[in-house]
Amino acid sequence: MTIAYQVLGQGKPLIVIHGLFGTSDNLKQIAKSLSDQYKIYLIDAPAHGDSSTPDPLTLNNMAKAVLEFADQQGLTQFSLLGHSLGGKIAMEIALLENARVDKLIVADIAPVQYKSRHNHILKGLNSINLETLENRQQANETLSQFIDDVGVTGFLLKSLTRAEKPQSGWKWRFDLNALELGYENLIKGNSLLTYPGPTLYIIGGNSNYVLPEHKNEIVTRFQNTSVKVIQNAGHWLHAEKPTAFIKICRDFLA
Template sequence: MTLNYQISGQGSPVVLLHGLFGSLENLGGIKRELENQFQIIAIDLPDHGRSPHSQAFSYVHYSEQVLQLLNSLDLTNVTLLGHSMGGKVAMSLAMHAPNQVAQLIVADIAPVAYHDRHSGIFAGLNQVDLPTLQDRRQADAQMAVHIKEPGVRQFLLKSLAQEQGKWHWRFNLDLLQRDYSKITDWPFSALRYDGPTLFIKGGQSDYLQAAYKDTIAAQFPRSQGRIIADAGHWLHAEKPAAFCKIVRDFIRANETN
């Protein structure tokens, strides 16, 4: 399996890992902001974007696939930046291959298990009748039965593709739905990563909570946190300038230490 990726810019390597139902395009704004100072490696995770589909979900498998790609590119001492599910992949990779990771940046996710947050999205995706679909407008209307937020539907529609006259989701919907409990889980609470780590929280998001502080400190003893006010779970898209400044400052601070 070879993951789809894009490389741009020059400098120390920064690896971007997107979240559930997404693709490397979701972090395109961050890539454009940072590629004038860093070498950016944007990756489609397995079962997403233009990367191959897998037989089962596991964070070990996902992080191993990313590590294999980095090894094939002769990249070491990378900065890992992951959002949401991609943040969990980044944390897993850092814990399992710490010598490959110079520093870790986790956007709005914690190393904990979460309850179901996507039942409405799965219902909306399953509402789309792909064999009879005429266009994206029809898909949007079908999803709207279960997904009321236009922005969420537009995000999902970015992964709707048509090839040889047939519509399909680029992400592996069947697998993601079947293995959803593994996506929300966190099986590595006994592991730790001792490198510099930054958790960035959206001020209006409840994914990163104060109650997780001790749990985070136990697994990432050199971690620190920043909050972006007036931003939700999609903090990198809502406040890109603030997000990128925090990222730049953290990387530069650790490069000079």
Template sequence: MLATIRHPASAAVQAPPLIIAHGLYGSGRNWGVIARRLADRREVVAVDMRNHGDSPRFPTQSYPDMAADLAEVIESFAAPVDLLGHSMGGKAAMHLALTRPDLIRRLVVADIAPVAYNHDQTRNAQAMASLDLTQITTRAEADAALAQRIDDPALRAFFLQSLDLRHKPPRWKLNLQVLEDEMPKIVGWPGTQGAFDHPALFLTGAESSYVRPEHRETIKALFPKARFAKIPEAGHWLHAEKPRAFEETVRVFLEA
């Protein structure tokens, strides 16, 4: 089963558990602050998706496989639960909602649509894999080495959260070769059919181009009770850029 980080409710439980599925190259640990804040009235569980973090390594990264992983976690609780997925995790959450709607009470999809995209994240996997980790002893050294391939310091900082410096030699807590090999599936969409007839929130960054107006017809066909909201001054990483606005919007939707 997937590795999980559990945040028990800090007060009397008033709602089903919330499961959080992160995006590509992320981990459950990335969601620590938001998860803890949302755990005031419910248990919150952040997972490490397959081939990420402390979860098992597999040769595939398809959305049916990732959805099955999430179903296994959810079935260890008293379903239905609430499910939040960002980017790759959002696509896995949508596939699960369409194929196993009995497992999910409310769905939050963060800055992704059920469509195939043209962008390619392969170069980032290649950049991380190119580091000679036998020569790395500090995060600053890793950042300097990664800067030769990736200009954006915020993006490097995000990737470096998955570098395990306590291991000797350091290692990536990402199955980079499989993620590179499976990139067409990750940026794609398996054409999943069905209808999730429960509340769904499609929450996007106002400055992101991932969920465009032309995607709404497809979203509404698959998620007829979909609602749409935008976080001002936020891009694709809306939960990291505007965490309090993201948290409050999710809270209002889940508690409606």
């Protein structure tokens, strides 16, 4: 396994993991703001960006890939910050390796089984012929037939890039085939283990990803949990309210 990463700052290590269909750049603003006090390892999650894909693609294997990366960096102990799917991976790491995780921040995701909510996105992505695609605008028009949220289409198009020579055409900066095949594994609940360390859930007040009925599954696994809600923010809370998000992270990590 290869994990692509950027390093920012100096201090105690903090591994930052983005969500589904993203790359390390998605949380770079947050990482830069925290890098004055922490050494940030801003990674491309497995099957995303320039990182390789574990086989099969499961939360457990993604977590083990990040732990292998931590070994390669000589990190015996570190904190974690993960958003959405990155939060699920971060939770799995903490559940698997209690002693190695100093503190855990989970942004707008719970350790529960989710219903499929990305089928329209997968259909839209698969409807684009990357070999014949002429430009980004054409891709946007195709995606817009399946996705009515311009923010989501804009987010996805950030991962559309020209294929490297000698290949022609375009490519996605995520392993679309593997993510589609492994999707049901990624929306499963996390392992039924426990993590006793300090855990913070940051929730978007307008989001429906972390609900009151998820409380039992959270506290059963993460007994030392606190919760912060960012009002007037949705699932992309770190992008919508970065100042509030950064302050909450900084206060908890300190």
